[in-house]
Amino acid sequence: MKTRFAVAAALLLAAPAAGQPVELPPVSYPELPIRANDAAGFVPAGWEMLVRRQGDLNGDGARDLVLLLKMRDPANIVGIPMGHESRRLDTNPHLLLVAFAERGGYRRAAVNRGLFPRPTVPATGDMPPGEETIRLERGGLVVWFEHLRGWSSHRFRWQDGAMRLIGYDDSGVSGGCMTGTSINYLTGRARLTAGYIDQDRNRTVWRRLNHRHRPSLDEIELDEFFPEEAIAGEPLWCEAPAGG
Numbered sequence: 001m002k003t004r005f006a007v008a009a010a011l012l013l014a015a016p017a018a019g020q021p022v023e024l025p026p027v028s029y030p031e032l033p034i035r036a037n038d039a040a041g042f043v044p045a046g047w048e049m050l051v052r053r054q055g056d057l058n059g060d061g062a063r064d065l066v067l068l069l070k071m072r073d074p075a076n077i078v079g080i081p082m083g084h085e086s087r088r089l090d091t092n093p094h095l096l097l098v099a100f101a102e103r104g105g106y107r108r109a110a111v112n113r114g115l116f117p118r119p120t121v122p123a124t125g126d127m128p129p130g131e132e133t134i135r136l137e138r139g140g141l142v143v144w145f146e147h148l149r150g151w152s153s154h155r156f157r158w159q160d161g162a163m164r165l166i167g168y169d170d171s172g173v174s175g176g177c178m179t180g181t182s183i184n185y186l187t188g189r190a191r192l193t194a195g196y197i198d199q200d201r202n203r204t205v206w207r208r209l210n211h212r213h214r215p216s217l218d219e220i221e222l223d224e225f226f227p228e229e230a231i232a233g234e235p236l237w238c239e240a241p242a243g244g
Helices: 003-018
Strands: 046-057 066-072 077-080 087-088 094-102 105-112 136-137 140-147 149-158 163-176 177-184 187-194 203-208
Touching: 066 105, 066 136, 087 094, 105 163, 140 163
Parallel strands: none
Antiparallel strands: 046 066, 066 094, 077 087, 094 105, 136 140, 140 149, 149 163, 163 177, 177 187, 187 203
């Protein structure tokens, strides 16, 4: 079983207890400005800036800008019937912006809305996007997600005129087995690990990738992105205990 599928299964099991999925109110995503004098100039009316990060992302030595934005529309906060009570679910969408520093301001380089699907149930165990979601490391952008029983991250770098995916990592637990995936799209290899959480030994194997398709930040959508499918061979899982 793949780590991501194991985590997804756990979320599905939690969904009935949290209420049935809701129909999301329709939203219209704004077109962000091509250029702005400062970070506030990229924030549309009715949206707020959740996270701001600065660092050199295109190798010119200037401090570029990464913003995580969230819509603030009361119409997107819906009530979920739960027995004799009702729970409020905030389905407001997010936008991720990368803008490069230039003389007198910033120029839009990439925008993404597909990495942050709007929630349809109030209790999935996933941490909502926030300060820990956006990280700048070694000249690249890392988008980090904490799930019910694990975590995942996507690493992007400016290459060939776009913020390209260069790495993917995840780790999760299901049935006492902790599995991990680390994909390097630049080398075309992946490291898979598996081991029971109550044992010290882990299995580690290296696999090649069937392809090196690397979506850009503008293109990637979390609901349609399954990185493990690029890995050759069968998924790695914990070996049955001796005598089991």
